[in-house]
Amino acid sequence: MPGPHPPISKIKKDDNGSRQAGQFDHGSHLSKDGKTFFFFRHFSIRDQIYLGTILVFFFALVMILILILNNNRVQKQMKFLGFVNDFSLEIQQARRYEKNYFLYGTNLDDALENIHMAESIFIKESEEFSKLLGGKQALQKIPDKILAYKTLLEQLYLLETKGKNRLSIKSFSKEDELKLRGFGRDILTSAQLMAAFEKANLEKTLFRFQYIYVYSFLILLVFLAINSYLLVIRLYSTFKQITIHAKRVSSGDFRPIILRQKVRDEFTGLLTSINDMLKKLDLRDAVMIQDHKIKAVGTLTAGVAHEINNPLNNIMLTVHMLLEDYNDLSKEEKIEMLGDIAAETDRSKKIIRNLLDFARESASTMESVDLSILLKDTLRLLESQIRLSGVQVDLRCAKKIPKIHGDAQKLQQVFINLLLNAMDASIKGDKIQVTGSLGDKANSVKVSVADHGEGIPKDLLPFVFDPFFTTKSKGKGTGLGLSVSQGIIAKHGGNITVESREGRGACFTLSFPIINFPENSIFSS
Amino acid sequence: MSILILSSENKELEKEIGKKIAQKLSFATLNEQFFNKIAARHRLEIKKISEAMNITPSILKLMPAKTWHYYLSCVELEVLEQLLEDRCVCWGLAAHLYVMVISHVLKVRLIGGYGSVSQSGQFSMAPDKMEKHIAQQERNREKWSMAAFNRKEADPGLYDMVINLDQIQVDEVVDTLSMTMGYSRFTAMTYSKKKMADQLLGARVKNTLLKSLTDIHVHVQDGTVVVTTSSMKREKSKKIETIKEIAGRIEGIRYLEVRWNKDIITEAATIFR
Amino acid sequence: MSKPLEILLLDDEVIVGKRLKPALGKIGCAVEVFQDSALAIKRMQEKEFDIVVTDIYMDGVDGMQVLDLVRKKSPRTKIIMITGHAMISLAREAMEKGAFDFIAKPFKPDDLKAVIARAAKALGAPIQFDDKKVGG
Ligand SMILES: Nc1ncnc2c1ncn2[C@@H]1O[C@H](COP(=O)(O)OP(=O)(O)OP(=O)(O)O)[C@@H](O)[C@H]1O
Ligand SMILES: [Mg+2]
Numbered sequence: 029m030p031g032p033h034p035p036i037s038k039i040k041k042d043d044n045g046s047r048q049a050g051q052f053d054h055g056s057h058l059s060k061d062g063k064t065f066f067f068f069r070h071f072s073i074r075d076q077i078y079l080g081t082i083l084v085f086f087f088a089l090v091m092i093l094i095l096i097l098n099n100n101r102v103q104k105q106m107k108f109l110g111f112v113n114d115f116s117l118e119i120q121q122a123r124r125y126e127k128n129y130f131l132y133g134t135n136l137d138d139a140l141e142n143i144h145m146a147e148s149i150f151i152k153e154s155e156e157f158s159k160l161l162g163g164k165q166a167l168q169k170i171p172d173k174i175l176a177y178k179t180l181l182e183q184l185y186l187l188e189t190k191g192k193n194r195l196s197i198k199s200f201s202k203e204d205e206l207k208l209r210g211f212g213r214d215i216l217t218s219a220q221l222m223a224a225f226e227k228a229n230l231e232k233t234l235f236r237f238q239y240i241y242v243y244s245f246l247i248l249l250v251f252l253a254i255n256s257y258l259l260v261i262r263l264y265s266t267f268k269q270i271t272i273h274a275k276r277v278s279s280g281d282f283r284p285i286i287l288r289q290k291v292r293d294e295f296t297g298l299l300t301s302i303n304d305m306l307k308k309l310d311l312r313d314a315v316m317i318q319d320h321k322i323k324a325v326g327t328l329t330a331g332v333a334h335e336i337n338n339p340l341n342n343i344m345l346t347v348h349m350l351l352e353d354y355n356d357l358s359k360e361e362k363i364e365m366l367g368d369i370a371a372e373t374d375r376s377k378k379i380i381r382n383l384l385d386f387a388r389e390s391a392s393t394m395e396s397v398d399l400s401i402l403l404k405d406t407l408r409l410l411e412s413q414i415r416l417s418g419v420q421v422d423l424r425c426a427k428k429i430p431k432i433h434g435d436a437q438k439l440q441q442v443f444i445n446l447l448l449n450a451m452d453a454s455i456k457g458d459k460i461q462v463t464g465s466l467g468d469k470a471n472s473v474k475v476s477v478a479d480h481g482e483g484i485p486k487d488l489l490p491f492v493f494d495p496f497f498t499t500k501s502k503g504k505g506t507g508l509g510l511s512v513s514q515g516i517i518a519k520h521g522g523n524i525t526v527e528s529r530e531g532r533g534a535c536f537t538l539s540f541p542i543i544n545f546p547e548n549s550i551f552s553s
Numbered sequence: 554m555s556i557l558i559l560s561s562e563n564k565e566l567e568k569e570i571g572k573k574i575a576q577k578l579s580f581a582t583l584n585e586q587f588f589n590k591i592a593a594r595h596r597l598e599i600k601k602i603s604e605a606m607n608i609t610p611s612i613l614k615l616m617p618a619k620t621w622h623y624y625l626s627c628v629e630l631e632v633l634e635q636l637l638e639d640r641c642v643c644w645g646l647a648a649h650l651y652v653m654v655i656s657h658v659l660k661v662r663l664i665g666g667y668g669s670v671s672q673s674g675q676f677s678m679a680p681d682k683m684e685k686h687i688a689q690q691e692r693n694r695e696k697w698s699m700a701a702f703n704r705k706e707a708d709p710g711l712y713d714m715v716i717n718l719d720q721i722q723v724d725e726v727v728d729t730l731s732m733t734m735g736y737s738r739f740t741a742m743t744y745s746k747k748k749m750a751d752q753l754l755g756a757r758v759k760n761t762l763l764k765s766l767t768d769i770h771v772h773v774q775d776g777t778v779v780v781t782t783s784s785m786k787r788e789k790s791k792k793i794e795t796i797k798e799i800a801g802r803i804e805g806i807r808y809l810e811v812r813w814n815k816d817i818i819t820e821a822a823t824i825f826r
Numbered sequence: 827m828s829k830p831l832e833i834l835l836l837d838d839e840v841i842v843g844k845r846l847k848p849a850l851g852k853i854g855c856a857v858e859v860f861q862d863s864a865l866a867i868k869r870m871q872e873k874e875f876d877i878v879v880t881d882i883y884m885d886g887v888d889g890m891q892v893l894d895l896v897r898k899k900s901p902r903t904k905i906i907m908i909t910g911h912a913m914i915s916l917a918r919e920a921m922e923k924g925a926f927d928f929i930a931k932p933f934k935p936d937d938l939k940a941v942i943a944r945a946a947k948a949l950g951a952p953i954q955f956d957d958k959k960v961g962g
């Protein structure tokens with residue numbers, strides 16, 4: 029997983045600016061991450077759910093309020109419609125009596141009573157009426173007309189009670205009668221107009237009800253949908269990231285998980301515990317790598333102890349011959365012999381230094397590593413083992429393989445493991461092919477170790493990278509070699525694969541990403 | 554041209570087999586009787602020598618660890634001196650524990666065979682009691698050999714051959730071993746003789762140093778002597794000096810090095826950093 | 827001293843031959859030096875040597891195979907193994923296969939001379955060699 033390198037950006041924040049704080053540095057970035065989490069706002073999933081629920085609640089409340097208000101209005105309008113109806117009924121009645129009076133001379137007092145009632149209704153609801161009739165001016169019209177109508181009726185009534193006969197009524201002119209009737213009709217039409225208007229209003233309000241119902245339901249739906257979408261997105265993306273990390277961890281890369289989180293939530297807590305766990309695993313892993321290295325150093329030391337005997341023997345023979353024949357030797361011969369001693373001393377030193385370089389306890393340093401040189405050194409370190417096993421190791425490196433970013437000692441440990449495995453599987457005279465080349469994928473380097481030994485049976489192939497899986501006898505193999513190697517390679521962002529056919533040999537291929545930062549700018553990327 | 558070393562809990566049969574083989578091959582024998590000579594040469598008590606060969610020092614035992622180590626070192630030195638001579642059958646001296654690396658020594662472990670001994674009344678115990686007794690004895694020997702040489706005496710990996718006396722008759726064992734001794738595989742050569750000489754030199758250095766010091770380990774390769782020791786830090790340089798002075802007087806040392814053993818705990822603490 | 831002792835010295839380390847040839851020459855040996863075991867074997871087909879001195883771990887044919895070949899071809903030839911990888915099992919194997927002696931590297935020229943002197947004696951053609959210095 030070459031992708032972005034989260035830890036590096038974290039290291040940038042590290043003030044002491046230690047360059048070695050690479051992937052093998054355990055622990056230090058964890059605490060830092062812990063701290064950075066606190067810079068985030070706290071917005072947990074629970075908060076999001078609560079917030080959503082509260083919003084829905086408020087929305088519902090507002091909806092209910094609106095509905096109640098609307099309902100009130102309808103009620104009022106209905107009531108008023110009732111009044112208008114009463115009013116127009118009274119007026120109608122009054123007119124009917126008034127008509128009766130003119131035809132038969134009866135019911136005048138009834139008409140008067142009705143018009144009084146109408147007036148009182150009107151006055152009581154004058155405000156509503158005025159609203160309906162539009163302004164004070166309009167309001168004045170109906171009471172004026174009522175007043176005029178009432179006055180005329182009262183005059184008529186007065187005349188009748190004075191004259192006590194029908195004749196005197198004649199003095200109530202035809203003109204007045206017409207006027208009275210006109211007023212009555214006017215009032216009635218106004219009242220009917222009002223009723224119609226009010227009815228239309230009511231209908232409108234009822235229609236609005238429908239709208240409010242439909243829209244608020246729709247809005248509620250949309251809101252719920254958005255809320256769950258956000259929630260799902262949030263959960264899904266986090267789970268996806270965690271899954272990717274988990275896969276990485278299972279391949280042995282124990283760098284802490286760093287999620288691209290903007291806020292602190294439940295996952296932050298989960299992550300902190302996972303990272304704690306990773307830290308422990310990483311430590312255990314480091315111990316395992318170290319254990320295995322100690323074993324490898326033991327193997328190599330035994331080899332080197334023998335290997336060094338060759339130059340030592342050369343020195344010893346030369347020195348003794350020099351002592352024995354000192355006086356008989358020519359100057360040139362003496363110089364040649366001393367030169368041999370110097371050269372053989374150098375050779376011994378190299379043999380030992382190679383081992384010491386590997387055995388040295390060092391803080392893991394990520395540096396730019398030339399794989400072809402490292403492979404050559406590794407073969408020299410294994411010279412004695414190679415010689416003893418009688419295999420031939422052929423190293424072929426492409427002309428210019430780019431350097432990679434890594435821990436040379438740990439990488440050497442991997443190569444040693446692979447080569448020792450290959451030698452264990454081979455018999456005398458077999459060939460082991462070590463190849464370094466550009467990878468198939470762009471920006472990657474490939475190293476493969478192929479042997480023609482016994483190979484790995486198909487049913488065992490899935491287990492070779494498991495810790496403690498070994499087919500070797502108890503004292504010989506611990507079964508940690510490949511598992512440790514896989515861990516180391518994963519920490520370099522690379523991977524290790526194996527192909528094998530039983531009886532034909534096995535080929536282990538490592539691939540590393542080329543991370544090509546110029547010197548010192550590692551942390552600014 | 555070779556040496557046979559027998560090791561067994563069954564002292565009777567071990568002795569019988571050893572004697573028979575020596576007779577057959579006309580080899581010399583080397584066993585507990587040799588304690589006489591050791592005692593005489595080092596002015597020690599014979600009784601104490603055989604005590605040291607059998608008990609492991611502890612707080613309750615009378616022999617202090619220092620004395621114990623010294624006695625063992627005297628035995629080792631004298632036995633190695635004898636083994637230098639070749640053509641020898643050796644038993645009952647735990648000698649296989651210090652000639653591990655020598656190729657012309659055939660190391661044989663004899664196990665079992667208790668039932669077959671009838672002439673001496675020593676083993677006329679009930680079988681289950683007997684088993685317990687043997688197990689106890691083996692535990693004691695393991696403790697002893699761990700304390701003395703840091704190896705388990707009964708570990709089959711230390712031997713070239715392990716023979717079960719319950720399954721093979723004494724005479725057959727004698728024949729088999731005599732024949733095996735005849736393999737050229739077990740003849741002495743420059744390489745193994747040199748190793749033997751190194752071993753002897755080491756034993757001598759150790760013996761000399763143990764006269765006055767404790768906690769001494771000696772490794773010799775090709776005349777190069779490496780003495781490893783440990784002690785309190787402030788006595789360090791003094792002790793090293795003493796070792797150099799004492800060992801320097803011993804003949805045959807080509808090069809002497811004294812090494813300081815770090816104490817185990819700090820070593821363990823630094824190893825995983 | 828009638829005829830010099832014929833010795834073949836095989837070791838892929840150049841210096842071993844370079845130093846031992848004159849050293850052994852001084853005690854009356856005619857030494858032929860080889861670095862490549864194939865060439866040495868070819869030479870051994872042509873000529874029977876009294877003594878063969880060989881290294882064990884070499885590229886191609888190794889010392890143990892040389893030992894087998896020589897034992898088969900000329901049983902009277904004494905073979906001396908020299909190796910930097912001396913181990914108890916290897917030593918025993920070499921002796922079992924009929925090596926005359928087995929010497930671990932590093933060794934002094936006199937160590938080898940002493941062994942050769944012994945071999946010469948065993949061959950019935952003793953050579954003059956002062957054995958006193960050995961083991962000092
Ligand atoms: N090149 C190979 N050819 C055949 N089998 C192999 C090869 N490499 C590994 N294996 C198999 O995989 C197993 C595990 O290898 P691994 O390196 O993990 O442990 P090991 O070699 O057994 O022990 P250790 O490396 O600790 O000495 C081996 O026991 C062997 O069966
Ligand atoms: Mg392995």
